[in-house]
Amino acid sequence: xxxxxxxxxxxxxxxxxxxxxxxxxxxxxxxxxxxxxxxxxxxxxxxxxxxxxxxxxxxxxxxxxxxxxxxxxxxxxxxxxxxxxxxxxxxxxxxxxxxxxxxxxxxxxxxxxxxxxxxxxxxxxxxxxxxxxxxxxxxxxxxxxxxxxxxxxxxxxxxxxxxxxxxxxxxxxxxxxxxxxxxxxxxxxxxxxxxxxxxxxxxxxxxxxxxxxxxxxxxxxxxxxxxxxxxxxxxxxxxxxxxxxxxxxxxxxxxxxxxxxxxxxxxxxxxxxxxxxxxxxxxxxxxxxxxxxxxxxxxxxxxxxxxxxxxxxxxxxxxxxxxxxxxxxxxxxxxxxxxxxxxxxxxxxxxxxxxxxxxxxxx
Amino acid sequence: xxxxxxxxxxxxxxxxxxxxxxxxxxxxxxxxxxxxxxxxxxxxxxxxxxxxxxxxxxxxxxxxxxxxxxxxxxxxxxxxxxxxxxxxxxxxxxxxxxxxxxxxxxxxxxxxxxxx
Amino acid sequence: xxxxxxxxxxxxxxxxxxxxxxxxxxxxxxxxxxxxxxxxxxxxxxxxxxxxxxxxxxxxxxxxxxxxxxxxxxxxxxxxxxxxxxxxxxxxxxxxxxxxxxxxxxxxxxxxxxxxxxxxxxxxxxxxxxxxxxxxxxxxxxxxxxxxxxxxxxxxxxxxxxxxxxxxx
Numbered sequence: 001x002x003x004x005x006x007x008x009x010x011x012x013x014x015x016x017x018x019x020x021x022x023x024x025x026x027x028x029x030x031x032x033x034x035x036x037x038x039x040x041x042x043x044x045x046x047x048x049x050x051x052x053x054x055x056x057x058x059x060x061x062x063x064x065x066x067x068x069x070x071x072x073x074x075x076x077x078x079x080x081x082x083x084x085x086x087x088x089x090x091x092x093x094x095x096x097x098x099x100x101x102x103x104x105x106x107x108x109x110x111x112x113x114x115x116x117x118x119x120x121x122x123x124x125x126x127x128x129x130x131x132x133x134x135x136x137x138x139x140x141x142x143x144x145x146x147x148x149x150x151x152x153x154x155x156x157x158x159x160x161x162x163x164x165x166x167x168x169x170x171x172x173x174x175x176x177x178x179x180x181x182x183x184x185x186x187x188x189x190x191x192x193x194x195x196x197x198x199x200x201x202x203x204x205x206x207x208x209x210x211x212x213x214x215x216x217x218x219x220x221x222x223x224x225x226x227x228x229x230x231x232x233x234x235x236x237x238x239x240x241x242x243x244x245x246x247x248x249x250x251x252x253x254x255x256x257x258x259x260x261x262x263x264x265x266x267x268x269x270x271x272x273x274x275x276x277x278x279x280x281x282x283x284x285x286x287x288x289x290x291x292x293x294x295x296x297x298x299x300x301x302x303x304x305x306x307x308x309x310x311x312x313x314x315x316x317x318x319x320x321x322x323x324x325x326x327x328x329x330x331x332x333x334x335x336x337x338x339x340x341x342x343x344x345x346x347x348x349x350x351x352x353x354x355x356x357x358x359x360x361x362x363x
Numbered sequence: 364x365x366x367x368x369x370x371x372x373x374x375x376x377x378x379x380x381x382x383x384x385x386x387x388x389x390x391x392x393x394x395x396x397x398x399x400x401x402x403x404x405x406x407x408x409x410x411x412x413x414x415x416x417x418x419x420x421x422x423x424x425x426x427x428x429x430x431x432x433x434x435x436x437x438x439x440x441x442x443x444x445x446x447x448x449x450x451x452x453x454x455x456x457x458x459x460x461x462x463x464x465x466x467x468x469x470x471x472x473x474x475x476x477x478x479x
Numbered sequence: 480x481x482x483x484x485x486x487x488x489x490x491x492x493x494x495x496x497x498x499x500x501x502x503x504x505x506x507x508x509x510x511x512x513x514x515x516x517x518x519x520x521x522x523x524x525x526x527x528x529x530x531x532x533x534x535x536x537x538x539x540x541x542x543x544x545x546x547x548x549x550x551x552x553x554x555x556x557x558x559x560x561x562x563x564x565x566x567x568x569x570x571x572x573x574x575x576x577x578x579x580x581x582x583x584x585x586x587x588x589x590x591x592x593x594x595x596x597x598x599x600x601x602x603x604x605x606x607x608x609x610x611x612x613x614x615x616x617x618x619x620x621x622x623x624x625x626x627x628x629x630x631x632x633x634x635x636x637x638x639x640x641x642x643x644x645x646x647x648x
Binding site: 152 | 504506507510513517529530532533534536537540541542544545548549552603604
């Protein structure tokens with residue numbers, strides 16, 4: 001990548017590492033670095049979930065011509081904080097008939113899986129905790145473990161609603177996982193790498209959504225549909241269809257345990273959106289138009305981290321928009337959509353994109 | 364960071380959930396009554412266990428998922444080198460997809476993709 | 480550090496493997512198996528076999544265990560705790576396991592292990608892809624294509640079995 005004027009985090013990160021290495025023994029320096037990264041990541045996760053829940057409620061309210069939360073803090077900004085404190089102070093209730101061990105284990109599995117994915121996301125230039133060489137495949141791999149948390153949590157409660165919800169959820173998530181992986185592979189064919197930093201670097205002269213022609217668009221549309229389904233959000237929220245299944249797989253969970261499922265759900269929404277932003281929209285790269293030097297320079301003034309979060313916010317906005325636009329699907333429609341439409345289209349699209357790559361019909 | 368970051372993320376997940384549970388345990392009331400321990404279903408007493416036999420459809424889709432999952436594993440390395448290898452890779456994946464497409468077509472014709 | 484990690488993961492694998500076979504509740508056994516498989520993936524990541532580690536996570540943790548859970552939900556009495564096995568069976572199985580362990584240990588001890596250094600950085604997935612698609616010497620294109628036939632056979636078999644069981648009831 002050529003020397004660019006982007007705001008680079010790596011000097012700051014290196015500085016911290018060097019000063020730690022200078023003042024402590026290697027073991028302690030590493031421990032402190034880990035603690036720093038850990039605290040930052042946990043705070044970031046908590047903050048992003050709190051903001052996402054607030055935004056979700058506001059978006060839902062505006063779609064229904066309401067005001068949404070307004071009482072706690074200015075414009076209800078502290079509403080989710082208050083909710084969290086309330087959930088924290090709730091009694092731990094476990095059903096008499098439940099399998100208590102699995103019941104308590106499920107939140108651990110689902111949140112850990114979300115954290116494993118969160119760490120591999122490139123937030124900005126130099127702000128990338130874990131740049132593994134199989135980046136994309138790693139993220140899809142660790143997020144595939146999260147479904148077990150849902151299945152076990154739903155089963156352990158010994159509740160009919162939660163078991164039906166968990167089974168639907170499981171069938172849905174594993175089915176749509178295929179579509180997510182295959183649609184991302186369409187871009188991997190063009191980029192020639194799975195490493196997220198290299199995928200971003202390959203978009204220096206234009207995002208794949210523009211460079212990849214029709215096949216990138218097909219892949220992106222499939223990715224959005226499958227991503228919405230993967231995060232169990234409306235119109236694919238039949239696993240927690242309130243009107244029929246109370247709350248789906250987490251019906252039996254209350255208080256802080258419920259909050260953990262909530263956390264994991266919004267974290268996976270964030271992960272899906274940032275993967276989409278990274279693969280299709282160039283991650284933290286600013287928006288450039290061909291040879292418009294002046295325009296490109298103005299765009300460069302906006303720091304990469306703003307670009308990244310802007311793109312993520314855009315994708316999350318579209319996913320939230322989905323929820324209030326389409327009616328909920330039935331389980332049979334859901335599976336037909338995946339296996340009879342998305343999967344064959346995906347396979348066809350992969351052939352199309354490899355043909356495009358073969359002929360060099362991309363920029 | 365290298366692969367040791369994975370350990371860090373696992374620790375983070377466990378610490379976050381464990382810490383939240385512990386914190387909640389300190390501040391939450393503990394007043395368990397038999398009624399609270401009831402299964403949360405519909406207000407009347409729960410009839411029987413919900414751990415009963417389920418329909419085979421879920422298993423079938425899990426099986427199909429597994430097969431296509433294995434297929435994806437083989438497509439991933441292909442996708443990375445597709446541009447480098449060129450025509451040969453294109454022809455090879457064409458054959459690969461043709462055979463798998465046959466499988467999907469079989470499932471379709473056998474109505475395995477239908478939810479009954 | 481690396482040694483501690485190795486023994487930690489090995490301990491996790493051993494403990495949860497034993498728990499998997501001794502657990503009386505079938506779904507808990509599946510969960511213990513999940514931990515065994517994930518710890519195995521940990522070994523692959525430790526060795527920098529990133530691709531293999533991710534494959535282990537996707538196929539085994541996210542695929543096989545999900546399949547097992549669905550299969551358990553298909554059984555009629557999944558809350559039914561398995562009866563403890565009788566003494567004679569337990570003894571026979573224990574002896575058989577010890578015999579198997581002996582053979583494995585003997586094979587491991589007698590194999591001339593060559594000490595190799597870990598390569599710098601992770602194994603390249605590109606190299607895997609190149610090998611998989613090349614038809615020359617040390618190329619694996621035939622297995623690559625045959626795999627699709629195998630998967631086709633598996634799919635047909637799965638559908639036939641599942642369809643038969645639905646038409647019976």
